Amino acid sequence: MSVNNEGDASTGGAPGAGATAAPATPATPATPAASGSDLIALIAASIRRERERVGLSMAELARRAGIAKSTLSQLEAGAGNPSVETLWALGVALDVPFSRLVDPPRPVVRVIRAGEGPVTHSERADYAATLLASCPPNARRDIFRIEAQPGETRASDPHMPGTVEHLLLGAGRALAGPTEAPVELLPGDYVSYPGDAPHVFRALEPGTLAVIVMEHI
């Protein structure tokens, strides 16, 4: 159990409220707005989702997190405005990163073909930059280079929950994406898809080159 139980202060309180004016603008880049009550509703949903994912009862989770189950009950009911310590304790008990509880869910498969996407042209040189994926808060993104030759399909076992793969084909031709719906890619094409579900990568031409950015929360 754990964790800190902190009995101590574990919890303090958190009041709040709303006072805040809620500036509306979301701070997080890729994060859709979440102001005031939206935020707590989102947290409520996140806690419930993660708790059920792990398969814990409220009582058990509350015990592990060192908080009162009444507190947890109200939190999941969308009442309240938990303190960071409370939320942190829950994150620890659920074994999920803190930000998973405050950030909205996840994206899906997205393809940006070569030449598509928001492009920033250089005024001067012949240079075009395309933002393919803005980074969600607190994500880790490991960068891989893939060199593959035609042959057997490489099927990846699902990674940790919350993982997203970003793939940009540099050269050659490939079939990649979710196992049940792979996408054919040409040089410059970009695709992102959940890495926590079965997915494949298959080179269709010799000398196929790709970059995979593996993002995990």
Add this chain to the structure above:
Amino acid sequence: MSVNNEGDASTGGAPGAGATAAPATPATPATPAASGSDLIALIAASIRRERERVGLSMAELARRAGIAKSTLSQLEAGAGNPSVETLWALGVALDVPFSRLVDPPRPVVRVIRAGEGPVTHSERADYAATLLASCPPNARRDIFRIEAQPGETRASDPHMPGTVEHLLLGAGRALAGPTEAPVELLPGDYVSYPGDAPHVFRALEPGTLAVIVMEHI
């Protein structure tokens, strides 16, 4: 490389878990423990750091966030245990992702030359994956696709301190890296360099294609 931490397994995914325990284990992946008072001390430091980075006074920040400046004062003093709404409001006002305030500070800068790095060969297919850069905790990495034609050199103004750019050339040929010491790249070559110092990108062949992952803290 350095790097590699690999903690991946562990880190990356924290979740898996299950049930468990993992008490001491911090919820956030690369997050060193931070329980109880550590957490609020860390938040206090984060708020102050971000506030000073933006160049706001306490009064101004409090006004923008819609919270009492006394609240902010106490928070930065390390007293307290703010509610998520309060912290969220501060994140919005500071224009930083929420998790930036609750996760520990900094990573490091590292450079990896093309052709290096741990390679994972597929047992079966002709497939090689190279880990180019394991992600430091708390970094944001935005992914860009670059299409460039030979011409004028594109010189980038330095970005925020701590920024690192990762560049992998997909096709063509390019000269890229720090302005004072750019590197010539061929398809498959990877280079990363500080983005907070002057740097350039210059295509040497028509149809030059690259991926830039811009990492900022």
Add this chain to the structure above:
DNA sequence: GGCTGTCGTTCGTCAAGGCGAACGCATCGA
């Protein structure tokens, strides 16, 4: 000098979060 603005801190008040106990409801076993 005195006036005005801002800075960050401190203090008293109020409201709300968190707690524990008790409740109603299911399930299980004797």
Add this chain to the structure above:
DNA sequence: TCGATGCGTTCGCCTTGACGAACGACAGCC
């Protein structure tokens, strides 16, 4: 059938976060 155990919710109490006003310190300006 009855008790026991677990669940999630509801109810008062107490703590504490957040507020606003007032404070001393500092700088600019007439």
